Amino acid sequence: MGKTIIISNRLPVQLQISNGTITATPSVGGLATGMKSVHSGSESLWIGWSGLTDEETPPELEDDIDKALAEQGCAKVNLNAQEIDGFYFGFSNRTVWPLFHYFLEYSEFELDFWETYKSVNQKFADAIIEQSDEDDTIWVHDYQLMLVPQMVREKRPNTTIGFFLHIPFPSYEIFRTLPWRKEVLEGLLGSDLIGFHTYDYERHFLSSVRRLLGLDVSFNDVYLDNRVIKVDSFPMGIDYKKFKDAAIMHDSKKSKERSDLQMRLDNHKASAPDTKLILSIDRLDYSKGIAKRLNAFEYFLKKYPEFKEKVRLIILAVPSRSNVPQYQLLKKEIDELVGRINGELSTVNWTPIWYFYRSLPFESLIDLYTSSDIAWLTPLRDGMNLVAKEYIATRTDQTGVLILSEMAGSAYEMNEALLINPNNFEEQADTLKQAFYMPVEEQISRNSFLQKRLERYNVEVWANEFMNALNEKRDIGKAFISE
Ligand code: ADP
Ligand code: G6P
Numbered sequence: 001m002g003k004t005i006i007i008s009n010r011l012p013v014q015l016q017i018s019n020g021t022i023t024a025t026p027s028v029g030g031l032a033t034g035m036k037s038v039h040s041g042s043e044s045l046w047i048g049w050s051g052l053t054d055e056e057t058p059p060e061l062e063d064d065i066d067k068a069l070a071e072q073g074c075a076k077v078n079l080n081a082q083e084i085d086g087f088y089f090g091f092s093n094r095t096v097w098p099l100f101h102y103f104l105e106y107s108e109f110e111l112d113f114w115e116t117y118k119s120v121n122q123k124f125a126d127a128i129i130e131q132s133d134e135d136d137t138i139w140v141h142d143y144q145l146m147l148v149p150q151m152v153r154e155k156r157p158n159t160t161i162g163f164f165l166h167i168p169f170p171s172y173e174i175f176r177t178l179p180w181r182k183e184v185l186e187g188l189l190g191s192d193l194i195g196f197h198t199y200d201y202e203r204h205f206l207s208s209v210r211r212l213l214g215l216d217v218s219f220n221d222v223y224l225d226n227r228v229i230k231v232d233s234f235p236m237g238i239d240y241k242k243f244k245d246a247a248i249m250h251d252s253k254k255s256k257e258r259s260d261l262q263m264r265l266d267n268h269k270a271s272a273p274d275t276k277l278i279l280s281i282d283r284l285d286y287s288k289g290i291a292k293r294l295n296a297f298e299y300f301l302k303k304y305p306e307f308k309e310k311v312r313l314i315i316l317a318v319p320s321r322s323n324v325p326q327y328q329l330l331k332k333e334i335d336e337l338v339g340r341i342n343g344e345l346s347t348v349n350w351t352p353i354w355y356f357y358r359s360l361p362f363e364s365l366i367d368l369y370t371s372s373d374i375a376w377l378t379p380l381r382d383g384m385n386l387v388a389k390e391y392i393a394t395r396t397d398q399t400g401v402l403i404l405s406e407m408a409g410s411a412y413e414m415n416e417a418l419l420i421n422p423n424n425f426e427e428q429a430d431t432l433k434q435a436f437y438m439p440v441e442e443q444i445s446r447n448s449f450l451q452k453r454l455e456r457y458n459v460e461v462w463a464n465e466f467m468n469a470l471n472e473k474r475d476i477g478k479a480f481i482s483e
Pocket of ligand 1: 034
């Protein structure tokens with residue numbers, strides 16, 4: 001049996017060059033953090049973009065870059081600035097991302113973006129062909145590479161190819177608006193197995209296949225020429241042990257080993273023991289509902305003024321896709337909202353919102369998760385939302401309240417959380433109040449169910465289930481060919 005080749009636009013690390021030295025930082029986002037755990041424990045090769053354009057890569061450092069990546073089991077696909085513009089900032093993040101997250105009005109249908117998306121997908125497919133053997137198993141990830149399965153299939157008809165979509169697949173009524181809808185479906189159907197986070201996304205996809213391509217679909221099998229493509233849902237888990245162990249380690253740290261952030265959080269607890277910390281962590285993305293959350297927080301404080309000086313909202317927003325105009329506008333909107341709300345409601349002793357716009361190291365995420373009484377995550381649409389799962393995994397004493405949008409894929413598996421509709425301010429204000437007063441016994445009872453489920457269905461189990469289903473397809477295919 002051959003090896004597994006993982007392909008995604010983002011590699012688990014992002015390279016930067018400063019003063020002729022290469023540095024690598026971990027990539028942010030569910031795909032990278034989840035797959036990193038799967039990749040590190042296996043013999044797989046991970047192919048993707050390094051984060052540097054050709055123009056940013058000095059030719060004399062090419063070999064060093066390849067070596068640095070090879071040490072991590074990775075290989076890069078070279079992309080120039082124009083390709084990144086049309087493929088990544090363009091079709092991936094100005095066309096597909098908004099459309100698949102139901103932001104129809106943000107989605108731009110530009111022929112140039114589409115052309116570059118096609119040619120860059122071909123580059124990824126060529127890199128796979130070059131770096132893999134016929135008996136290797138190919139696992140393609142996410143919306144940036146939806147044409148790759150078919151492109152690989154054309155050159156390697158018998159190779160086993162899996163595809164996993166990390167974002168929602170929208171309903172047929174939304175998807176049908178895409179001018180290149182057929183090409184995208186045909187690209188995906190080059191796979192043997194197509195996976196989604198939830199049963200709903202799977203159904204939406206099958207409905208589009210049936211209605212747009214007129215193909216036969218039986219249960220979750222699609223019939224195309226002489227092939228049967230299996231479609232299924234695999235809700236992605238987290239590296240539960242990594243988060244739990246990090247939280248245990250964090251709890252055992254002596255005071256002098258504590259980070260500056262942790263000391264600030266500790267001081268907060270000591271000086272205002274009755275005040276509760278409410279945490280939200282997201283990439284700065286309109287799909288995450290950050291601006292609405294800020295408005296809902298203001299509404300909550302106006303509806304229940306008794307909570308003034310009793311709660312503090314920590315917003316950690318990680319910079320993301322800052323060349324895309326919608327993200328620039330959102331950044332401005334959030335800066336203004338935080339300024340206005342803090343300006344209007346702060347008192348001498350209290351600032352309602354602490355706002356961080358940066359990427360923090362893993363240890364700081366753990367500081368935040370473990371110090372916060374409530375996690376409040378309000379995406380308007382989210383394929384999964386791993387932050388919700390990570391928060392629960394770090395709660396070593398099983399206290400803490402998770403308030404989670406029902407529009408997140410993770411809500412399907414996290415029924416014991418307080419589920420809310422992010423557009424309903426009334427409901428959110430009442431839920432924040434409920435969270436504030438929730439008895440400790442109830443918190444422990446809810447979280448123990450959640451933790452058991454997350455521990456059992458962790459990211460390794462998720463990857464194994466996907467790979468087992470893919471291998472099963474390969475074995476059936478081989479038996480069929482040899483008949
Ligand atoms: P998305 O994939 O849309 O960004 P998820 O919630 O599924 O949303 O995944 C976000 C991932 O990024 C989580 O695994 C989280 O730990 C990680 N992450 C979020 N913020 C930071 C940060 N500031 N620094 C490092 N990693 C982060
Ligand atoms: C989501 C997507 C990933 C993407 C990540 C970060 O999780 O599903 O494919 O890598 O966001 O976004 P970025 O544009 O920085 O890669």
